[in-house]
Structures are given as C-alpha cells and as structure tokens.
Amino acid sequence: MQITIGSSILEIVQGDITRQDTEAIANAANARLAGGGGVDGAIHRAGGPAIMAACRKIGGCPTGHAVLTTGGNLKAKYVIHAVGPVYRGGGKGEAGLLKSAYLSCLKIVSEKGIKSIAFPSISTGVYGYPLEEGSRIALTTCRDYLSEYPEIEWVRFVLFGETNYRAYEKTLKALQREYA
Numbered sequence: 562m563q564i565t566i567g568s569s570i571l572e573i574v575q576g577d578i579t580r581q582d583t584e585a586i587a588n589a590a591n592a593r594l595a596g597g598g599g600v601d602g603a604i605h606r607a608g609g610p611a612i613m614a615a616c617r618k619i620g621g622c623p624t625g626h627a628v629l630t631t632g633g634n635l636k637a638k639y640v641i642h643a644v645g646p647v648y649r650g651g652g653k654g655e656a657g658l659l660k661s662a663y664l665s666c667l668k669i670v671s672e673k674g675i676k677s678i679a680f681p682s683i684s685t686g687v688y689g690y691p692l693e694e695g696s697r698i699a700l701t702t703c704r705d706y707l708s709e710y711p712e713i714e715w716v717r718f719v720l721f722g723e724t725n726y727r728a729y730e731k732t733l734k735a736l737q738r739e740y741a
C-alpha cells in the first residue's frame with residue numbers, strides 16, 4: 562500500500578529490508594553500533610564486514626540519533642544506523658526518542674541528497690515498543706517530513722511478517738483518511 566505526499570511516495574511493503582533497491586536503508590541499531598540480532602544482524606550478514614568496519618570507526622550513536630555508513634555488498638549504497646529507545650513503559654521519553662531516531666535518519670537523507678530510503682520498524686522488536694504506537698510515530702514523522710522536504714522521492718517501510726505489515730497498514734489507512 563502507498564500514499565502520495567505531494568509528488569513523493571510513502572509506501573509500506575511486507576518483506577526483507579536487506580533486499581531493497583532504495584538508495585539507503587535504515588537499520589535498527591544499538592548505541593554501541595555493535596551489531597546484534599533482528600534486522601541489525603540481517604543487515605550486517607547481508608552487507609558484509611565493511612559495514613561493521615565503518616561502525617567501529619564511528620564508535621557509537623546516542624539513542625534517538627543516527628549515523629551513516631556504506632551499504633557494503635547491499636544493493637543500497639548507504640545504511641543509516643538509527644538507535645531507537647528501549648521501551649520501559651512509555652514514561653521515559655520513549656515516544657520523543659523514537660520520533661527523533663526517524664527524524665535523524667531523514668535529516669541525513671536530506672543532507673546527502675538521497676532520493677529514496679527504506680525503513681524497518683525501529684524499536685518494535687527486541688526493544689519492545691508497542692507496535693501500534695510505534696507505527697503511528699514512524700508513519701506520521703515520515704509523512705510530515707515529506708510534506709516539508711519534497712526532494713525525497715520515496716520512503717518505504719519494509720515490515721517483517723504479516724502482523725507487522727497489518728499494523729502499519731491500519732495506521733497508514735487512518736492517515737490516508739486524515740490526509741484526504
């Protein structure tokens with residue numbers, strides 16, 4: 562499913578982010594940029610050691626921020642490693658930090674003149690952020706950014722599995738109604 566924001570596209574698909582042909586893909590990383598399981602593990606496995614070498618050089622990234630590395634062997638030229646919050650009940654600034662993680666990626670995309678990016682659902686796996694609220698923050702942050710920065714042509718969320726896809730679909734449909 563996709564919606565248009567001006568001349569840009571905000572899209573959700575079910576699939577594997579490591580196979581995307583967007584110019585950049587985002588990673589759901591940890592603050593040490595140390596690699597791990599989930600989508601982080603999948604990206605490092607598929608992209609090869611050049612990505613970890615670049616992460617080691619950078620050294621780390623605070624929660625709510627993002628850093629850019631090569632895409633190594635991936636189709637995507639760049640990986641933007643975003644660090645979302647660990648969910649601790651919702652009273653520890655998690656919503657703001659999750660929004661900031663997406664925004665940091667989008668700012669890097671703008672600065673680099675990148676035209677297309679694919680995101681995973683940051684923080685809603687091991688970090689425990691509730692999926693429905695996480696999807697709302699993810700999609701509204703991107704929608705608002707695209708309406709301000711039309712030079713980004715394509716933002717795609719790549720959701721792993723049916724449950725994740727359905728949650729994002731429900732949110733995107735609600736946004737579409739608001740937008741219409």
Ligand code: AR6
Pocket residue numbers: 576577578579589590591595596597598599600601602603645681682683684685686687688689690719720721725
């Ligand atoms: N493509 C797209 N999405 C994926 C893929 C894939 N190949 N694999 C998993 N997902 P998570 P987090 C989904 O746990 O919650 C790591 O160890 C997954 O189903 O990867 O931000 C890091 O090093 C879920 O919907 O990230 C950190 O320590 C989403 O990606 C920590 O986990 C995010 O789940 C970050 O936790």
